[in-house]
Amino acid sequence: MSGSSESKAETKDSLETPQGASGLSVLGISKGFPGVQALDEVSFSIRRGEVHAILGENGAGKSTLLKILSGALQPDSGRILLDGKEIFLRTPGAASQVGIAAIYQELSLVPWLSVAHNLFLGREWMVGRFLMSKKKLKEKADEVFSLLGLSLDPSAIAGNLGMAEQQLVEISRAFSRNAGFILMDEPTASLTETEINLLFGKIETLKKAGVGILYISHRLEEIFRIADRVTVMRDGKSVYSGAAGELSLPELIARMVGRSIGNHYPKEAIEPGELLLEAKDGVSGEEGLTLSLRQGEVVGLAGLVGAGRTEWARKLFGADPDPKTRFRICGTEVSVSSPRQGRDLGMGMVPENRKEHGLILGRSVLHNITITIMDWLSGFGIVDRKRQSAVSSEYIGKLSIKCPSDTVDISTLSGGNQQKAVLAKWLARKGKIIILDEPTRGIDVGAKLEMYQQMNALCREGKGIILISSDLPELLSMSDRLYVMHEGRFVASLDKKEASQEKILEYASGLNYGQTIRNGSEGI
Amino acid sequence: MKMLSRSGLSMFMSRYGSFGVLFVISLAMSLANKSFLTLPNLVNVARQVSINTIISAGMTFIIITAGIDLSVGSLVALSSCVAMIIIEATGSSLLGICTGILIGGAAGAFNGAFVAWAGIPPFIVTLAGLTIYRGIALIITGGTPIIRFEGGFRALGQGALLGIPVPVIIMLIVVLFMHFLLTRTAFGTHVYSVGGNEEASRLSGIKVGKVKFQVYVMGGMLTALAGMVLMGRLSSAQPNTGEGFELDAIATVILGGTSLMGGRGTIWGTLVGAFIIGILNNGFNLMAVDAHFQLVAKGIIILLAVLLDRYLKRKQA
Numbered sequence: 001m002s003g004s005s006e007s008k009a010e011t012k013d014s015l016e017t018p019q020g021a022s023g024l025s026v027l028g029i030s031k032g033f034p035g036v037q038a039l040d041e042v043s044f045s046i047r048r049g050e051v052h053a054i055l056g057e058n059g060a061g062k063s064t065l066l067k068i069l070s071g072a073l074q075p076d077s078g079r080i081l082l083d084g085k086e087i088f089l090r091t092p093g094a095a096s097q098v099g100i101a102a103i104y105q106e107l108s109l110v111p112w113l114s115v116a117h118n119l120f121l122g123r124e125w126m127v128g129r130f131l132m133s134k135k136k137l138k139e140k141a142d143e144v145f146s147l148l149g150l151s152l153d154p155s156a157i158a159g160n161l162g163m164a165e166q167q168l169v170e171i172s173r174a175f176s177r178n179a180g181f182i183l184m185d186e187p188t189a190s191l192t193e194t195e196i197n198l199l200f201g202k203i204e205t206l207k208k209a210g211v212g213i214l215y216i217s218h219r220l221e222e223i224f225r226i227a228d229r230v231t232v233m234r235d236g237k238s239v240y241s242g243a244a245g246e247l248s249l250p251e252l253i254a255r256m257v258g259r260s261i262g263n264h265y266p267k268e269a270i271e272p273g274e275l276l277l278e279a280k281d282g283v284s285g286e287e288g289l290t291l292s293l294r295q296g297e298v299v300g301l302a303g304l305v306g307a308g309r310t311e312w313a314r315k316l317f318g319a320d321p322d323p324k325t326r327f328r329i330c331g332t333e334v335s336v337s338s339p340r341q342g343r344d345l346g347m348g349m350v351p352e353n354r355k356e357h358g359l360i361l362g363r364s365v366l367h368n369i370t371i372t373i374m375d376w377l378s379g380f381g382i383v384d385r386k387r388q389s390a391v392s393s394e395y396i397g398k399l400s401i402k403c404p405s406d407t408v409d410i411s412t413l414s415g416g417n418q419q420k421a422v423l424a425k426w427l428a429r430k431g432k433i434i435i436l437d438e439p440t441r442g443i444d445v446g447a448k449l450e451m452y453q454q455m456n457a458l459c460r461e462g463k464g465i466i467l468i469s470s471d472l473p474e475l476l477s478m479s480d481r482l483y484v485m486h487e488g489r490f491v492a493s494l495d496k497k498e499a500s501q502e503k504i505l506e507y508a509s510g511l512n513y514g515q516t517i518r519n520g521s522e523g524i
Numbered sequence: 525m526k527m528l529s530r531s532g533l534s535m536f537m538s539r540y541g542s543f544g545v546l547f548v549i550s551l552a553m554s555l556a557n558k559s560f561l562t563l564p565n566l567v568n569v570a571r572q573v574s575i576n577t578i579i580s581a582g583m584t585f586i587i588i589t590a591g592i593d594l595s596v597g598s599l600v601a602l603s604s605c606v607a608m609i610i611i612e613a614t615g616s617s618l619l620g621i622c623t624g625i626l627i628g629g630a631a632g633a634f635n636g637a638f639v640a641w642a643g644i645p646p647f648i649v650t651l652a653g654l655t656i657y658r659g660i661a662l663i664i665t666g667g668t669p670i671i672r673f674e675g676g677f678r679a680l681g682q683g684a685l686l687g688i689p690v691p692v693i694i695m696l697i698v699v700l701f702m703h704f705l706l707t708r709t710a711f712g713t714h715v716y717s718v719g720g721n722e723e724a725s726r727l728s729g730i731k732v733g734k735v736k737f738q739v740y741v742m743g744g745m746l747t748a749l750a751g752m753v754l755m756g757r758l759s760s761a762q763p764n765t766g767e768g769f770e771l772d773a774i775a776t777v778i779l780g781g782t783s784l785m786g787g788r789g790t791i792w793g794t795l796v797g798a799f800i801i802g803i804l805n806n807g808f809n810l811m812a813v814d815a816h817f818q819l820v821a822k823g824i825i826i827l828l829a830v831l832l833d834r835y836l837k838r839k840q841a
Contacts, residue, residue, distance in 0.1 A: 319727055343729035357727055360720035362787045371717055371728045374710035381709045425728065 022083050023047040023212060024069070024100070024181050029078030031064055038064040039075070040236040046181060046212040051203060053215045053223045053244065055256055056233035057444035062216045065233075066183050069214070070102035071095035099180035103170050103187055111159025116141035118158045119173050144176045148202055162306055167191060171199065175206070182206070183214040188222060189441050192304045192470050193505060200226050218444060219471065220249055232256055257446050265477030266449070268456045270296040272480070275331075276433050276464040281312060281490045282325030289490040291483050293433065295462040298455060300469070300479030302504045308488035309468045310352055313435050316466075317349045318342035330432070343372065348426025350419070352437040352468075358422040359410055366392040366406040368421050372429040395424035399454060416447020423454065434458060437468045452478060472501050486510045542781050542796045545829045549800060553807035560810055567689065573802035574691035575757075577795060578750040579769060580776040581702040582743030584794045587777050588706075589719040589739050590786025591639060591646035595631065595653030596747045596773055600766035602661040603628045603748035607677070608670045608761035617676035624755075625748045631657055632744020636737035654770070661763040671760040681756025691753045698746065703791040715739060719786030775826050776801055800829065 025045035031038045039061045046052045054062050067073040069080070071089035079086050082098055089095045095102070109118045116137045141154035150168055158166060167187065174182050188196045203213060203226055215227060223230060224244060232240040232255045240247070240255045247255070273295030280288055293299050301309045314320040316327055318336035326335045329345050336342045342349070351357035360368055369392045370377060377388045392406045399420040403413055410421060419439060426434055436455070440448045455465055455478060469475040475482070482499050484492040484507035492507040554561040579596050586593050607624030611617055631653065638649040683690040706712040714735045717725040726732045755761050779797030782789025804825060808818045 317727075339727045340729040340731060349727065351727060356721070357724050360717050360724055360787070363716060363720050367713065367716070371713070371725070371730070374713055378710040381711055383708055383710055383713065385708070429729075 025081045026065070026069070027079045027081065029065070029068060029075045029080070031061075031068060031073065031075050037236050039068070041078070042233070042236070042238050043078075044231050044238055044241055046214050048180065048210045048212045049207050050228040051207060051213045051215050051226050052229045052231065053217065053227035054231050054233060055217075055220070055223065055252060057256055057446055060233040060256070061236040062233055063185060064236075066102060066104075066185055066214065066216065069095070069181075069183055070100060072102075096177065096179075099178070100183065101174040101177050101179035101181070102183040102185070103167075103174050104185050109158040109166050109169060111157070113158055114154065115152055115156050115158055115161070115169050116154035118169055119144060119154070119176060121173075144172050148172055148175060149198070165305075168195070168199075171202070175202065179211065181212045181214065183216075185216045186218065186442060187215075188217060188219060192508075193472055193501070194304060194509065196222070218442065218448075220252065220445070221473065223252075224249070234258060253445055256444075264449075265474065266452055266456065267298075267478050268459070269480070270456075270459045272297045273462055276329070277316075278328040279316060280325070281308075281485070281488060282315060282322060283308075283488040284490070289483070289493055291490060291493075293464040293466060295432075295464055296459045297480045298459060298465045298467050298478055300467045300475045300482040301485060302472070302475055302482055303485035303508045305470065307485040307508060309485050310437055311488070312485070313349065313437055313466065313468060316342070317347055317435060319349065343429060343431075346430070346432040347435065348372075348429060348431030348433070349435040350422045350426065350437060350439055352441070354415070354419055354422060359418060361411040362409055364407045365396070365401065365403050365410050365413065365421055368410045369395055369406070369424045369428055372425045391428055395428055398427070399424050400450065414443075414447070416443040416450065419443055419447070419451065420454070423451075427458075431463070433464050433466065435466045435468070438470065439467070440469070440471065440474065448474075472504065476501065476504075484508050542779055542793055542800065542829065545779075545832060546796050546800050546803070549803055549807075549825075553803055553810075557807065557810045560807060565806070565810075567687075567692070569799070569802050569806045570692045570695070571689045572806065573798045574689075574695035575750045575754055576769070576772050576776055576801065577695045577798040578698050578753065579747050580773045580780075580794045580798055581698050581791060582746035583773045584777050584780070584782055584789055584791055585702070585706065585715055585739045586646070586743050587774075587782050587784060588715050588786055588789045589736055590722070590784075591736065591739065592650060592774070592784075593635065593653075593740065593743050593747075594647065594650040594770045595635060595657055596743070597766035597769035598654050598657035598661065599628060599631050599744060599747045600751040600754060600769055601761075601763050602631065602657040603751040604755040604761040604765070605661045605665050605670065605763055607752060608672065608755060609664060611675055611677060612670065612672065615675075621677060621680070621752050624752055625745050628744040628746070628748020628751070629741050630744070632741040632747075633737070635744065636740030639740060640733035640736040658763075665761070665763045667763060669760050669762040669764075673759050677752065678756045678759055680753050681758065683756075691757065694749070694753060698749070699791055699795050706791055711735070711738070716787060719788075721787070772801065779826060779829055800825075 023045050025043070027043050028041045029039055029043070030041055042061070042065060044052070054065065056062050064073065068075050069089070071092045071094050074090065080089060081087070087098055089098075089100070092102075110121060113121070119141050120137060138154045145152050145154070150172065152165060152168060152172070158169060161169070171187060187199060191199060206213065217223065227244040230240070230242060230244050230247075230252065231238055232252060234256060275292060275294050277291070277293040279291045281291075291299065301313070303309050311320065315322045315325050316336065318338045318341050321335070321337045323335050323337070326333055329347070334345065336345065355361060360371065366389065370388050373391065374383065377383055377391070389406070395401070396403065396406060401413070401417050401420045401424065403417065410418060413421065423434070440451050443451070458465060467475065467479055476499055480496055482494045482496075482504070483490045484494065484504055486508055487510065491510070494503065559565055579600070583593055583596065603624040606627045607620040610623045611620035614620070635646075635650050635653050638644045639646045680690055680694070685693055706715065714725070714730050717728070717730055718732050718735045722732055751766070754765065776797040777789065777794050778784065779800050780790065780793030780795070782793060801822070804822055805818070808821065813821070
């Protein structure tokens with residue numbers, strides 16, 4: 001790795017300076033947006049060689065803080081100190097120059113460039129280098145990946161990679177910058193257990209090298225695994241700061257939400273009803289396992305990223321039609337040729353990527369909820385606006401979607417409420433089979449709990465749910481039964497009682513299938 | 525309370541920003557020239573903007589789906605030439621006009637099919653359309669205008685009902701109809717959905733291709749209707765007419781606050797945009813501004829208006 005010599009020197013210097021002054025601190029930072037005070041006099045610090053986790057619900061101000069530290073936003077007041085010296089981060093470039101790298105929740109790779117190209121993009125001192133030769137670029141990328149123990153192909157096109165692989169490229173990019181401080185916003189949101197372990201291993205290595213890490217995650221279990229210190233934010237203020245382990249998980253959650261939350265996973269057992277769906281994986285042929293789903297059931301799909309869970313679900317729904325894969329839906333055998341046919345067969349899908357595939361940003365909540373039922377709401381093409389508004393109000397109430405009115409732009413809602421609106425449009429369509437693909441990704445604790453309660457409510461109404469989640473505790477707790485996928489096949493069917501994280505990982509990595517272990521980094 | 529009224533004002537400004545621009549320009553024009561604010565002149569302005577407004581109404585739908593139609597100028601020529609040839613041959617204005625509008629629909633279907641199902645970017649498809657339709661118009665007329673001083677078709681451009689010019693009446697009907705279509709029908713909702721997020725629309729069960737196809741067919745038919753009005757107004761069909769109409773229409777739609785990225789826009793905005801351009805033209809002519817300067821001034825004012833609109837919208841967000 002050849003980083004800029006400046007930041008290298010800086011790292012060495014500061015390691016020798018006394019603990020107190022060394023590190024990145026913010027003092028009394030405030031930032032307001034029209035109508036909301038995102039940060040209110042927030043102070044905290046990251047020391048070199050520690051992982052400092054910031055917890056808080058969506059809207060608590062974590063992302064704003066991160067954007068200020070990475071130079072993407074300017075604070076209204078307050079100071080930023082680096083090793084006791086005030087610095088001004090007017091642009092992301094300025095932040096990167098003093099050795100601060102940020103990895104945002106929304107990936108920022110250029111999709112049509114190669115992985116290697118992306119890795120060294122935006123660093124002017126590299127321009128000469130990649131103009132010189134692509135081979136060198138690839139070699140440098142290989143070097144970075146081998147240092148990190150990753151098996152990514154530098155010449156692959158970034159846009160063809162899955163979410164997890166793209167995330168790994170982003171992380172590699174920050175690593176390769178020899179940054180003194182790395183800010184991570186939900187780095188594990190799209191990673192599987194194996195990949196998370198890999199990432200945490202790298203974080204340990206970085207800590208030893210004296211890098212300070214700011215870590216934002218909604219997965220609270222992770223905090224205890226890697227954080228040295230924890231700061232809890234609520235409504236733009238820092239409400240708690242202390243060593244990790246000082247407070248228990250429930251105590252931290254109570255501080256985040258300002259109240260205590262009882263059961264994390266309030267799964268209700270419901271007597272299954274009629275058979276809704278029987279399906280093969282579409283790869284194994286007749287002798288392969290059959291997935292079945294009954295009314296009132298939550299069937300979980302486990303597997304590594306790239307195991308083909310989302311791909312299978314999209315075939316089922318008709319989003320990526322495959323005439324060879326046939327499904328038995330409510331007794332009729334079909335292959336689903338379009339999402340419209342999927343819809344008409346009584347299915348609904350809450351997709352993995354809410355903003356790109358789930359919502360029409362810029363349109364109202366009402367529009368987004370009733371989009372699936374325009375044919376029911378209109379006679380001779382003319383929309384019955386009273387009924388439209390009644391349906392929208394019904395589901396806003398039923399799912400307790402928080403919005404000032406249903407005419408506001410859906411993009412002004414929090415992630416959790418947006419997710420509920422995506423679910424609402426399929427409930428409005430009276431879908432019987434609901435596919436939930438990573439339904440709680442990137443939403444806060446309170447909203448997750450509400451999503452689980454909604455799943456219970458749907459089961460009580462006799463709907464069947466297919467749940468895809470990379471959050472294993474969630475998947476284990478919320479599913480009645482589980483299927484494990486590996487290389488596009490159903491390799492195991494597990495009852496709730498016999499399922500465990502270890503067992504799932506064993507099947508998911510192909511151990512019981514006579515295959516070599518894959519780390520999930522190659523696509524399917 | 526104070527907070528509320530202020531946000532109310534900025535909301536009003538952002539929603540009706542282009543209306544504010546129209547007001548300011550009208551005010552300036554009426555101060556600069558006494559004959560601007562007279563009824564005959566205002567009726568004159570309305571008649572002048574009618575052709576562009578009819579085309580722009582269809583263009584608004586297309587742009588809301590994140591598309592574009594560059595072929596409208598050529599299609600005005602093609603549809604009016606075909607209509608005139610039919611009228612010359614049969615003597616029936618009605619038959620000619622109906623054929624002309626059908627030709628518009630067919631050309632729209634041609635554009636729409638390539639955009640919706642072949643996945644070719646609208647810019648390229650309609651750029652091809654621009655040269656193809658112009659070429660056909662030149663071929664069938666041999667490159668010379670067809671002039672005809674008799675026939676009912678002339679009423680479309682020259683007639684009046686209760687003192688209101690027929691082109692203005694047609695324009696108002698088109699605007700009302702298209703506004704209704706956009707805001708009150710399932711189709712209108714789908715147009716917004718497809719432009720706002722095509723993939724999410726597809727995954728919600730909307731037939732995205734069909735919506736796009738329909739939008740281009742409608743745009744083609746409205747363009748042809750504008751061609752009929754122009755033909756009536758000029759008592760002739762000219763294969764070289766309509767050059768640059770696509771740029772006027774696009775400018776009009778953008779001035780009206782419709783986003784080129786798709787997903788947002790209104791027909792009222794487009795009507796206001798058409799009047800901004802129309803009043804500029806009219807005012808400059810009244811003030812006897814040199815035609816070449818007019819071009820420069822018009823371009824600058826369009827830029828300023830869109831900048832102002834952006835500024836107001838950002839302030840609100």
